[in-house]
Amino acid sequence: MTEQRTRRIDVPVLARVEGEGALEVTIRDGRIAHLALRIFEPPRLFERFLVGHHYSELPDLVARICGICPVAYQMSALDAIERLFAPDRQSPPARWVQRMRRLFYCGEWMQSHALHIHLLAAPDFLGFDSAPAMAARYGAELRRGLALQALGNRIISLFGARSVHPVGARAGGFRRAPSLQQAGALAAQAEQAVPAAEDLVRWTAALPLPAHPQQFNCVSLRHPAEYPMIGERIVAESGLDISVDDFEDHITEFQVPHSTALHALLEGKPYLVGPLARLNLNLDRLHPGVKALLAELDIEFPSHDMYHSIVARAVEILQALLEAREILADYAPQEPAHIDLQPRAGIARGASEAPRGLLWHRYDLDSAGIIAHARIVPPTSQNQPRIEADLADALVGVGLDEDEATLRHAGEMVIRNYDPCISCATHFLRLTLDR
Amino acid sequence: MSVIGIGSPRGDDRVGWCVADTLARQPRAADARILKLDRPGAALLDALAGRRRVVIVDAAATGAAPGTLYRVSLPDLAEIPAAASSHGFGLAQALELGRGLGVLPPELYLYLVGIDPRRTVGIGQALSPAVAAAVGRLTAAICRRLAAGGR
Structure with a gap:
């Protein structure tokens, strides 16, 4: 019989995660007795904060929830209210707005994914503590990544005055249309960036990634023709194919004592949202240029190895860049840059694919368009049960008798694959190992 | 000369923006390029690209009294744990x-204003008095720097 030892260690780690959290692991007699990813998120204060506001204020209010993905919050909120108000979405002005939203969103995917790949994930795989430590050896790669991130930010800035917390989106469209000259300048930059984005995909696929295939169910939006960004249907590998309206019938959120973020389950089971899930479910919707490049790689998609998430992010940067290039090349301004909306009472539900995964919103509105109830289901809370399952599996794989530093590093790498935005709070993760 | 105020909309975390706003009203800063950035992360480097002289102002939870001003050199900055920013x-x-x-401006001046992280919760919340008082002092210091070498 093994003598039971109890040791508590507090280590501030995981600075390369957006937000603040802590990982608690209790090991008893060589097995994991308890594992919890604690998240200290001000509990859903934001949903309450939206109550009583007019729907037209939503784009500016929800952009404040997340400093990394403000466009996603705006697009899910606007998709929700416009699905309820049901303007003619086939009219030429409405179609122009849809194209511009797609361009706006491409910018966010590019900047968020480039940040994650280069500054958060790559150091793990190349054996560095941080991105600055990589600079001497991998300067060219970091500069390439920062340039792609900057291009994404400039695409967002085309519509909003600022790339962080953009102010350009409004109900029905945008406050103003970019000038032909601004769009033309960006179109040229997008064209020039294509080889860099292609090289980035090859570079991520050639990284020394660990191999750790697992079983999990992928969930994403599905668009009739395009790679999913804003959409009507939610699909899963398990066969689920539902309207965005029916999300709450299938996905349940519940509180857990160790986290102020809610956890979500699909039909009672953990599931994955995010770049790898999107790519696995939408390979047939990729741009032909992306499909051709994927065929060259040694990695097969669909993949159920979370370490391929970094490759999926690079693939989505290329996808977003190729789409942005085409939208910018065909660009013509439209005035006004929005369509008019007529509010109606009812329940507004909508969703979009934030860089980190499916972001679902619900607003209960009265006939004047005032919000009576709001519900926001972010990707990180959906992934949280999956992250915990992955952590348990990964730590056992590494060996629970390994030293703390080894276990902590393995845990950090697992968590970072999901790019959790534990934020919309602040800093770091602490590991408490009890054994 | 560029002046970059870094912050977020949360309470005392706005102090870098408040310094930028106050500076923008100073005639002595008329020739400076003044930017407000919201948690730019690595995108800060894009804002610095090609600049010769830059002043950066940010909030930092240093544990000292709120409103404490720091003029920090780059080597010192490496000593501050990541969590303090x-x-x-x-x-x-x-x-x-x-x-x-190798992409930093040749002249980079970094000022930090000590804040209490508990005062960074409310969006749009007013600055606490000690931090608000630091805005004027820091703006004056930056104006002196502008006057000293306003290229």
């Missing part, structure tokens, strides 16, 4: 990355 991939890491890549 207010935003994810923070200022210290972004500047360390910029230094590693």
Whole structure:
């Protein structure tokens, strides 16, 4: 019989995660007795904060929830209210707005994914503590990544005055249309960036990634023709194919004592949202240029190895860049840059694919368009049960008798694959190992 | 000369923006390029690209009294744990990355204003008095720097 030892260690780690959290692991007699990813998120204060506001204020209010993905919050909120108000979405002005939203969103995917790949994930795989430590050896790669991130930010800035917390989106469209000259300048930059984005995909696929295939169910939006960004249907590998309206019938959120973020389950089971899930479910919707490049790689998609998430992010940067290039090349301004909306009472539900995964919103509105109830289901809370399952599996794989530093590093790498935005709070993760 | 105020909309974390706003009203700063950035992370490097002289102002939870002003050199910044800066991939890491890549401006002045992290909860919340009082002092210091070498 093994003598039971109890040791508590507090280590501030995981600075390369957006937000603040802590990982608690209790090991008893060589097995994991308890594992919890604690998240200290001000509990859903934001949903309450939206109550009583007019729907037209939503784009500016929800952009404040997340400093990394403000466009996603705006697009899910606007998709929700416009699905309820049901303007003619086939009219030429409405179609122009849809194209511009797609361009706006491409910018966010590019900047968020480039940040994650280069500054958060790559150091793990190349054996560095941080991105600055990589600079001497991998300067060219970091500069390439920062340039792609900057291009994404400039695409967002085309519509909003600022790339962080953009102010350009409004109900029905945008406050103003970019000038032909601004769009033309960006179109040229997008064209020039294509080889860099292609090289980035090859570079991520050639990284020394660990191999750790697992079983999990992928969930994403599905668009009739395009790679999913804003959409009507939610699909899963398990066969689920539902309207965005029916999300709450299938996905349940519940509180857990160790986290102020809610956890979500699909039909009672953990599931994955995010770049790898999107790519696995939408390979047939990729741009032909992306499909051709994927065929060259040694990695097969669909993949159920979370370490391929970094490759999926690079693939989505290329996808977003190729789409942005085409939208910018065909660009013509439209005035006004929005369509008019007529509010109606009812329940507004909508969703979009934030860089980190499916972001679902619900607003209960009265006939004047005032919000009576709001519900926001972010990707990180959906992934949280999956992250915990992955952590348990990964730590056992590494060996629970390994030293703390080894276990902590393995845990950090697992968590970072999901790019959790534990934020919309602040800093770091602490590991408490009890054994 | 560029002046960059870094912050977020949360309470005392706005102090860098408030300094930028106050500076923008000063006639002596008329020739400066003044920017307000919201938790830019590594995108700060894009804002620094090609600049010769830059002043950066940010909030920092240093444990000292709120409103304490710091003029920090880059080597000192590396000593500040990442968690003390207010935003994810923070200022210290972004500047360390910029230094590693050799893309920092030749003249870079960094000012930090000590804040209490408990005063960074409410969106749009007013600055606490001690931090508000630091805005004027810091603006005056930056104006002196502008006057000293306003190229």
